[in-house]
Amino acid sequence: MGAGSAETAARYSVRPLLPGPAEALRDAVLRLGLPPERLTVLAERGAVEALALQGLSSDQIRVLERFIAEGGGEVLSNANGDRAVLLMPLMTAGSLPMELAAWSDNAGEVGAAIGSVLMARGGPPPPLVAAGHRLEFGKRTLVMGILNVTPDSFSGDGVGDDVAAAVTRALALVDAGADVVDIGGESTRPSRTREEVSAAVEMSRVLPVIRELAGRLPVPMSIDTRKAAVASAALQAGASIVNDVWGLRGDPDMAAAIAAHPGTGVIAMHNQHGTEYGDLLEDVCFGLRTSLAVAEKAGIAPEQVIIDPGFGFAKTPAHNLELLRRLGELLGMGHAVLIGPSRKSTIGVLIGETDQTHRLEPSLALAVLSVQAGAHMVRVHDVAETVRALRAADAVVRGTPEALRGLPIPAPTG
Numbered sequence: 001m002g003a004g005s006a007e008t009a010a011r012y013s014v015r016p017l018l019p020g021p022a023e024a025l026r027d028a029v030l031r032l033g034l035p036p037e038r039l040t041v042l043a044e045r046g047a048v049e050a051l052a053l054q055g056l057s058s059d060q061i062r063v064l065e066r067f068i069a070e071g072g073g074e075v076l077s078n079a080n081g082d083r084a085v086l087l088m089p090l091m092t093a094g095s096l097p098m099e100l101a102a103w104s105d106n107a108g109e110v111g112a113a114i115g116s117v118l119m120a121r122g123g124p125p126p127p128l129v130a131a132g133h134r135l136e137f138g139k140r141t142l143v144m145g146i147l148n149v150t151p152d153s154f155s156g157d158g159v160g161d162d163v164a165a166a167v168t169r170a171l172a173l174v175d176a177g178a179d180v181v182d183i184g185g186e187s188t189r190p191s192r193t194r195e196e197v198s199a200a201v202e203m204s205r206v207l208p209v210i211r212e213l214a215g216r217l218p219v220p221m222s223i224d225t226r227k228a229a230v231a232s233a234a235l236q237a238g239a240s241i242v243n244d245v246w247g248l249r250g251d252p253d254m255a256a257a258i259a260a261h262p263g264t265g266v267i268a269m270h271n272q273h274g275t276e277y278g279d280l281l282e283d284v285c286f287g288l289r290t291s292l293a294v295a296e297k298a299g300i301a302p303e304q305v306i307i308d309p310g311f312g313f314a315k316t317p318a319h320n321l322e323l324l325r326r327l328g329e330l331l332g333m334g335h336a337v338l339i340g341p342s343r344k345s346t347i348g349v350l351i352g353e354t355d356q357t358h359r360l361e362p363s364l365a366l367a368v369l370s371v372q373a374g375a376h377m378v379r380v381h382d383v384a385e386t387v388r389a390l391r392a393a394d395a396v397v398r399g400t401p402e403a404l405r406g407l408p409i410p411a412p413t414g
Helices: 005-012 022-031 036-045 058-070 088-103 107-123 165-174 198-214 228-235 254-259 280-297 317-325 326-331 345-353 360-373 383-395
Strands: 049-052 072-075 084-088 128-130 131-134 143-148 182-185 220-223 241-244 265-269 305-308 376-382
Touching: 005 107, 005 280, 022 036, 022 049, 036 072, 036 254, 049 107, 049 345, 058 072, 058 088, 058 107, 072 326, 084 088, 088 107, 088 254, 088 326, 107 326, 143 265, 143 383, 165 182, 165 198, 182 198, 198 220, 198 228, 198 360, 220 228, 228 254, 241 254, 254 280, 265 280, 280 305, 280 317, 280 326, 317 326, 317 345, 317 360, 326 360, 360 376, 360 383, 376 383
Parallel strands: 143 182, 143 376, 182 220, 220 241, 241 265, 265 305
Antiparallel strands: 049 084, 072 084, 128 131
């Protein structure tokens, strides 16, 4: 898409609505302000390609209407003409970017944004290479193991300032199947009761552990921090990925700090102040695209960035469940998708319990559903159990493993 592509993508924020829950497509049409009887068009055209766009001009709408109508589709737009849902046969969608590019530069800009989303959704995102470690996405679901070196972890698994215990846990996470170990020195739970710590205190917690593990772990270490100073120090100590819960939009120095270490991986999470949304996924998608634009401007290579929709951050329990149902709308962004529902408070609400005692099984259920929805990596506390659960989920979602093909019935129970 050329220079400034992240800013262009953020402006139009194209989202694929299919495959996905039927109510997401229905609601996208209703939010255009059209009468309910117009929903009949979904039965006629909604089983093909459906895309939601925003930031359009009246000229762009008219050109879209022309080409899509000629291809047997339809454009539904709001009264202002700046938002639309495109419904069209797959062949029409495939040729649309080229037709728009041939029409004019203005139309071609929209076409490029549409084409980028369609291509990204059609295959796995590129691998992330950081400090000699290579993370491949799409073949199986990767697992990020959580290592909290805090005294106030919401899940109760923090090891505090016990470096030896932290090292032992990190090694155990890898033995259990973790593909990444995520090390955090400040609780990031969205709670007024969490401890606010300085960069100095946070570094005193994480740096000894990272230094001790550097060169010993066969998988990359990520530093879970919202502070640029901590990220920079952790990268120098041996971490190779920065997991920022504010998606490079909190600390104004974060993007530059990461860019100063070429080849660093980044996890950009969606977060915001408050829980007010227009459309949840539209707002999450726009926020993530804004983070990607910040990364691009700082010189961070696109293939180094993983996106995280922020399950449990600035979202109600209902938001979190909707986020999981509609996770597929992020697949057109061209980046690996990480999600972290493990042991979150929403699970406590779902099972009617406030403590952590019985959150394993629901966490596994949400991890499996995340895979079905399109996640490439899950961030979890219980690595061994999750790895086993995802091995079964991947076999269904990503395809039957070759080793299983042609095998006879394994036992009387199947």
